[in-house]
Amino acid sequence: MKAFDRPKLRLFVEARLHAGAEIAATPGQAHYLGAVMRAAPGSLLGLFNGTDGEWQARITSLRRDRAVLAVEQLLKPQAAEPDLWLAFALLKRQATDLLVQKATELGAAALLPVLTARTQAERVNEARLRAIAIEAAEQSERLTVPRIAAPQSLAALLDTWPAGRTLVAAIERVPVPDIRPRPAPTALLVGPEGGFTEPELDALRSHAFVHPVTLGPRVLRAETAAIAGLALLQARNPPS
Ligand code: SAM
Numbered sequence: 001m002k003a004f005d006r007p008k009l010r011l012f013v014e015a016r017l018h019a020g021a022e023i024a025a026t027p028g029q030a031h032y033l034g035a036v037m038r039a040a041p042g043s044l045l046g047l048f049n050g051t052d053g054e055w056q057a058r059i060t061s062l063r064r065d066r067a068v069l070a071v072e073q074l075l076k077p078q079a080a081e082p083d084l085w086l087a088f089a090l091l092k093r094q095a096t097d098l099l100v101q102k103a104t105e106l107g108a109a110a111l112l113p114v115l116t117a118r119t120q121a122e123r124v125n126e127a128r129l130r131a132i133a134i135e136a137a138e139q140s141e142r143l144t145v146p147r148i149a150a151p152q153s154l155a156a157l158l159d160t161w162p163a164g165r166t167l168v169a170a171i172e173r174v175p176v177p178d179i180r181p182r183p184a185p186t187a188l189l190v191g192p193e194g195g196f197t198e199p200e201l202d203a204l205r206s207h208a209f210v211h212p213v214t215l216g217p218r219v220l221r222a223e224t225a226a227i228a229g230l231a232l233l234q235a236r237n238p239p240s
Contacts (some may be wrong), residue, residue, distance in 0.1 A: 009037055009045035010054070010138045014146055017052040017071055027065035036060050046075055048137075050144045055076040078143055082234060083184035087112040087167070089192035090121045090151060091222055099223045100129050104136035104146055106230040112187070118194035124151055149234050154200055154223040158207055169204050170198065170229050171212045179213040179232045190222050190231045 011033075015023045026031065033039040041059050047069065048054045054076040057069040086108040088099060096113075103111055111133070114125055129148050152160075161167060165185040172195065186211045189204075196204070204210045213230050 001225045009043070010141065011047055011069075012134045012138055013047050013049050013069075015049065017047055017049055019055075019073060020069060021071040021150070022028045022060075022218075023047065023057070023069045023071065025067035025069055028204045030062065030067040030221055033059065033067055034064065035224060039213070045069070047071065048143050051167060053080060054143055076140050076143065081142075081144055082107045082108060083186070084225060084230065085110040085112060085185075085187035086164075086230060087114050087157060087187050087189045088220065088226055089114050089154075089190065089196075090119050090124065091193065092120055095193075095221070095223045096124065096129070097132055099226050100132045100148070102223070103230060104133045104142065104225065105140040106227065107142070107234065108143070108146050108230060110119045110147040110187075112149045112157065113190070114157050115151055115153045116192050117197045118192045118202060119187045120193060122151070124148075126150070127153055153202065158203060158210075161182070161207070164183050165209065167204075167210045168229070168233065169212045170215055170225050171183060171201065171204075172214070172225075174212070174214070176212040176214050179215055179229060182233055186233060188226065188233060190226045190229065193222060 011029055013023055019230055039059055041062055043059045045057055046054045047057045053074055056072045056075050058072060060070045061068045067107055084107065086103045090113045091098060092137040100111060115122060133145050133148060164188060166182060167189055169186050215225055
């Protein structure tokens with residue numbers, strides 16, 4: 001199958017993928033295929049599970065809340081993805097949802113919600129955020145879904161930070177270097193609507209693995225800062 005006629009329908013599944021596998025769709029996926037996408041038995045789609053690449057599958061039966069998907073052939077082998085994480089102060093629900101969707105599209109491998117002094121939310125519905133990430137991975141032709149960590153305090157994040165990973169902290173209104181593309185492994189840290197407090201900024205500055213950066217002279221919403229930061233950390237030099 002050529003790249004241009006790869007099926008547009010894509011679903012993330014938990015099952016292993018190989019030629020001949022028969023996969024039962026979840027009720028939600030069956031509804032999406034039949035009622036939303038108007039697919040029918042015989043329709044082709046792509047399946048991925050985060051490890052086995054993307055496979056072409058054919059719908060062999062489809063009812064309101066049930067579908068069987070027969071796996072046929074490999075469309076795209078699993079490939080290395082950016083080792084870039086996003087740590088973000090938890091935002092209000094809508095902004096958090098947007099941030100999870102966009103960070104998934106932009107290739108973040110892990111999403112780490114952080115509780116800070118000015119964080120406006122304390123809990124996340126992890127199942128809901130995972131569903132948003134899965135949908136964004138399906139739509140953006142990713143082969144993986146980012147890991148979503150449980151919320152943790154900024155102090156815990158800094159205390160348990162893995163050796164060898166740079167934490168690029170986005171900080172507004174202070175003279176710090178411009179954000180630049182970095183070799184992996186890296187993580188971007190974005191603060192809450194109200195910004196980091198002075199003690200939090202001191203804590204960040206006290207760690208050698210933290211690299212404070214600016215995203216420019218304007219004060220961006222946290223979700224804008226996350227999107228711009230993830231894009232800039234992965235920017236490539238234009239061809240000369
Ligand atoms: N309420 C804060 C204020 O007005 O002082 C602004 C916080 S901003 C809405 C939320 C987060 O986005 C910040 O903590 C920071 O991580 C990031 N951010 C926003 N604008 C930025 C900029 N120009 N450079 C770096 N980070 C920025």
